[in-house]
Amino acid sequence: MTIQQIQTLIVDDEKYSREELIFLLDSYPEITIVGQASTGQEAVAKIMELKPDLLFLDIEMPGMTGTEVASVLKEMQTPPIVIFATAYPQFAIEAFQVQAKGYLLKPVDEKQLAETIQHIKALINMTQTQENPESTNGKLALEAEGTIQFLEPKKVLYVYRDDKNTKVVTSEQLFETKLTLKELEARLTSFSFFRVHKSYLVNTHYITEMDAWFNGAYQLSIAGTEEKIPVSRNYVKPLRAKIEL
Incomplete structure (x- = not known):
């Protein structure tokens, strides 16, 4: 994976929310949408299949919640970066307890999204550098x-x-x-x-x-x-x- 192509999965039980986020992410050439999921169970299956680098994840979903999905991902050897996208600000602390790297409130603010993408790129760059320590000299x-x-x-x-x-x-x-x-x-x-x-x-x-x-x-x-x-x-x-x- 290169920094120019961040494989991304969108998970939200509301189709409109998925489409809105995909529309906003279209402005970022480094983001490649590889799939969508409408339930937590479907998300876990697609993550195992597609192995995305980045996951935009709703929290309040029927059946399996977003935080439950994130808890499952913690057991993976190389889990995707998790960014929660939700209309409920009260879940922020719970989100970071499951090692989320960001938190977007819906409707998604474009400025906040831009800052989040920049943060994601920095995280990926840091991971790549840690895998190639000679580049830190x-x-x-x-x-x-x-x-x-x-x-x-x-x-x-x-x-x-x-x-x-x-x-x-x-x-x-x-x-x-x-x-x-x-x-x-x-x-x-x-x-x-x-x-x-x-x-x-x-x-x-x-x-x-x-x-x-x-x-x-x-x-x-x-x-x-x-x-x-x-x-x-x-x-x-x-x-x-x-x-x-």
Whole structure:
């Protein structure tokens, strides 16, 4: 499987919901729809047959629920990435307890879907890099004022967007680059970086504390700096799922 072709299965007992999501996903050339299922039992059978990379899964379905399907998938050697798509926000905690990697509320918001697809691509890139560890030996090249500085990713504490520039922060120095946060996210995901806010990437190795802030958002304490890093509420549960044992 390559990052340009993510084999995807859509599971929802409502035909309209399946068709709407397929329509929205048509904008992403890297997504290939390999099948649909309308029940949990049918989903399990098709997963075993088609071995998709990605599963968009409804939760409330007659018979076998989406979380029950996800629990079965945990026993697979190489389970698909699970993204729940549901009209019921109260199932969020239960979804992440069965190792879901994302949670979309129906009707699906296009911006949230775009962020989810970006997250999926980063997860797949990380998995591929872990399978080929020699690809993690590179250094981050930062061009500034006619020079190119090479930085070891493990020394970076966090990265953030400031107006038109991107700042790369280590415990000793601050670097500027014209690379976008999205470009840096693609390059750094395999080095344990995680997007916690639309303007911040954090090296999860340096996270020491997460404090409640307001409206479901949090702030991170990072070893090596006194700065507090904001965590948007949409990223709190995926972040905890990534860093907690």
